[in-house]
Amino acid sequence: MDVSSITQNLNSDYVSKITNAMKAATATESTATESTGKFDSVYNSAMGLINDTNSSIQAAQKAEVDFSLGNMTNTSELSVLQQKANLSLQYTVAIRDKVLEAYKEIMNMQM
Amino acid sequence: MFSSGAFGYIDVLNSATNSSWLRNEVISSNIANVDTPNYKRKDVSFATYLNSALGGTDNTTSTLTQRVKSVDLSNVNSNVYTDNSNLSYRSDGNNVDIETENVELASNQIMYNALIDSMSNEFSRMKSVLN
Amino acid sequence: MALFSQFNISASGMTAQRLRTDVISQNIANVNTTRTADGTPYVRKQVVLTEKGSDSSFSSVFAAAQSGVAGNGVKVTSIQDDTTTAMSKVYDPSHPDADADGFVTYPNVNIIQEMTDLIDATRSYEANVTAFNAGKAMASKGLEVGK
Numbered sequence: 001m002d003v004s005s006i007t008q009n010l011n012s013d014y015v016s017k018i019t020n021a022m023k024a025a026t027a028t029e030s031t032a033t034e035s036t037g038k039f040d041s042v043y044n045s046a047m048g049l050i051n052d053t054n055s056s057i058q059a060a061q062k063a064e065v066d067f068s069l070g071n072m073t074n075t076s077e078l079s080v081l082q083q084k085a086n087l088s089l090q091y092t093v094a095i096r097d098k099v100l101e102a103y104k105e106i107m108n109m110q111m
Numbered sequence: 112m113f114s115s116g117a118f119g120y121i122d123v124l125n126s127a128t129n130s131s132w133l134r135n136e137v138i139s140s141n142i143a144n145v146d147t148p149n150y151k152r153k154d155v156s157f158a159t160y161l162n163s164a165l166g167g168t169d170n171t172t173s174t175l176t177q178r179v180k181s182v183d184l185s186n187v188n189s190n191v192y193t194d195n196s197n198l199s200y201r202s203d204g205n206n207v208d209i210e211t212e213n214v215e216l217a218s219n220q221i222m223y224n225a226l227i228d229s230m231s232n233e234f235s236r237m238k239s240v241l242n
Numbered sequence: 243m244a245l246f247s248q249f250n251i252s253a254s255g256m257t258a259q260r261l262r263t264d265v266i267s268q269n270i271a272n273v274n275t276t277r278t279a280d281g282t283p284y285v286r287k288q289v290v291l292t293e294k295g296s297d298s299s300f301s302s303v304f305a306a307a308q309s310g311v312a313g314n315g316v317k318v319t320s321i322q323d324d325t326t327t328a329m330s331k332v333y334d335p336s337h338p339d340a341d342a343d344g345f346v347t348y349p350n351v352n353i354i355q356e357m358t359d360l361i362d363a364t365r366s367y368e369a370n371v372t373a374f375n376a377g378k379a380m381a382s383k384g385l386e387v388g389k
Contacts, residue, residue: 013117014240057236061120062175064229065165067222068127070158075225082232090239128384135380136248136312139373143255143316145366146262147291153313191312209369220376227383234388 014089015054018096022046042102046095053088060085117237119180123161124230130157130189131223137191138216141207149204152194152212160187247312248377254294254315255370261318262289262363266356273351276339283339284349286324291316324350 022043060081066072134155144150164187165178195206265287275284294314327350335344 014236017240058176060232061179064120064124064233065175065179067225067229068123068158069162069165075221078225078229082229086232086236086239089236093239132380132384133312135377136251139248139251139255139370139377140313140315142366142369142373143251143258144291144293144313145255145369146258146362147293147316150293209366213369213372216373216376220380223380224383227387230387231389 014057015050015092018092019050022096022099043099046092046099049088049092049095053085053092056081056088057085119176119182121230121233122184123165123179123182124226124233126184126187127157127161128223128226128230130155131219131226133189133191134219135216135223138212138219141212142209142216145205145207145209145212146203147205150207151205152207153191154194155189155191157187157189160190246381247314249374251313251315252370252374252377254317256367256374258289258291258316258318259363259367259370262291263360263367265289265321266360266363269349269351270353270356270360272349273353273356275349276337276346283329283347284351285329286327286349286351287321288324289318290320290322292319327352 063072063078063081067078072078134157137153137155141152164182164184165175269286272284278284294317329350330348331345332348333344334340334346337346340346
């Protein structure tokens with residue numbers, strides 16, 4: 001599984017921190033001989049979530065700059081975009097924590 | 112993290128907030144001088160400088176982030192200018208319209224509050240990643 | 243001090259408008275005063291407002307040239323007699339202040355104009371109060387960044 005192909009288009013700082021954390025945690029997975037099929041699907045769905053989070057954060061940041069320039073004056077839309085970005089980022093961070101926790105537990109079981 | 116321009120958006124919002132604060136002072140000065148003879152109203156121009164420094168916002172948001180990180184905000188200054196465009200001077204030479212100033216005051220306050228909320232959201236996003 | 247200059251600007255506006263209201267009230271109270279302390283009829287008074295200039299210290303002039311300076315507010319430079327409006331003369335020989343021709347000189351105070359000025363001064367005062375409250379709310383809101 002090639003994480004770099006997914007992350008090469010991501011340039012939001014928050015999301016890159018998360019993906020780096022996931023990459024570091026799963027760097028040793030390629031050397032494991034046991035098949036980790038179910039864990040694989042969980043990981044893929046988490047990475048799909050990261051793309052959605054990235055696009056919502058970028059939409060919120062573009063709205064911020066537009067508001068500063070005076071191009072956008074709808075304050076409720078600005079707030080909605082901010083809240084969407086915040087919630088999706090918090091959800092992604094929670095998923096990251098759970099994935100890492102599950103991975104550590106799995107690694108501890110292979111003794 | 113800090114050298115890669117992670118605070119780029121916050122710096123842009125901060126300069127917009129500073130300009131909004133200065134505009135509040137200028138509008139208050141206009142309101143205080145509504146009856147002063149020969150006083151011309153002042154205003155603050157900021158959006159054009161920031162727009163030219165950023166090169167505008169377009170649909171390719173990936174390049175917007177790069178532009179925000181590399182923008183040089185030291186050249187983007189708020190400029191207080193004297194507004195002589197209102198030709199309907201009163202007999203005492205004063206061109207301040209109190210209704211316009213009140214409207215500008217209210218809208219400027221809302222813009223300031225929205226920018227402050229955006230900055231708080233940026234900071235909270237950074238904090239949530241750091242846990 | 244530049245820390246809360248916005249409050250000083252609005253406060254100077256409120257002071258100037260309040261002083262203007264006092265002068266207008268005095269004009270209205272003396273609308274029929276034909277003899278003041280020095281024996282002449284009451285002359286309508288009006289305030290002269292000027293923009294407060296910054297003090298001439300080098301630091302303030304340098305700062306003003308460097309970046310935009312919002313201003314320092316308004317002040318009342320003087321309270322002057324209105325000598326351009328003509329006094330009104332009424333023929334009344336029985337009045338104790340009538341002159342040799344029987345004309346009494348009344349003050350040049352026009353009640354309608356004074357009431358209009360009073361409304362204008364009140365509205366300007368309220369606008370200054372609104373500006374002050376807006377500045378205070380913005381300053382408090384600015385402290386909430388990151389909370």
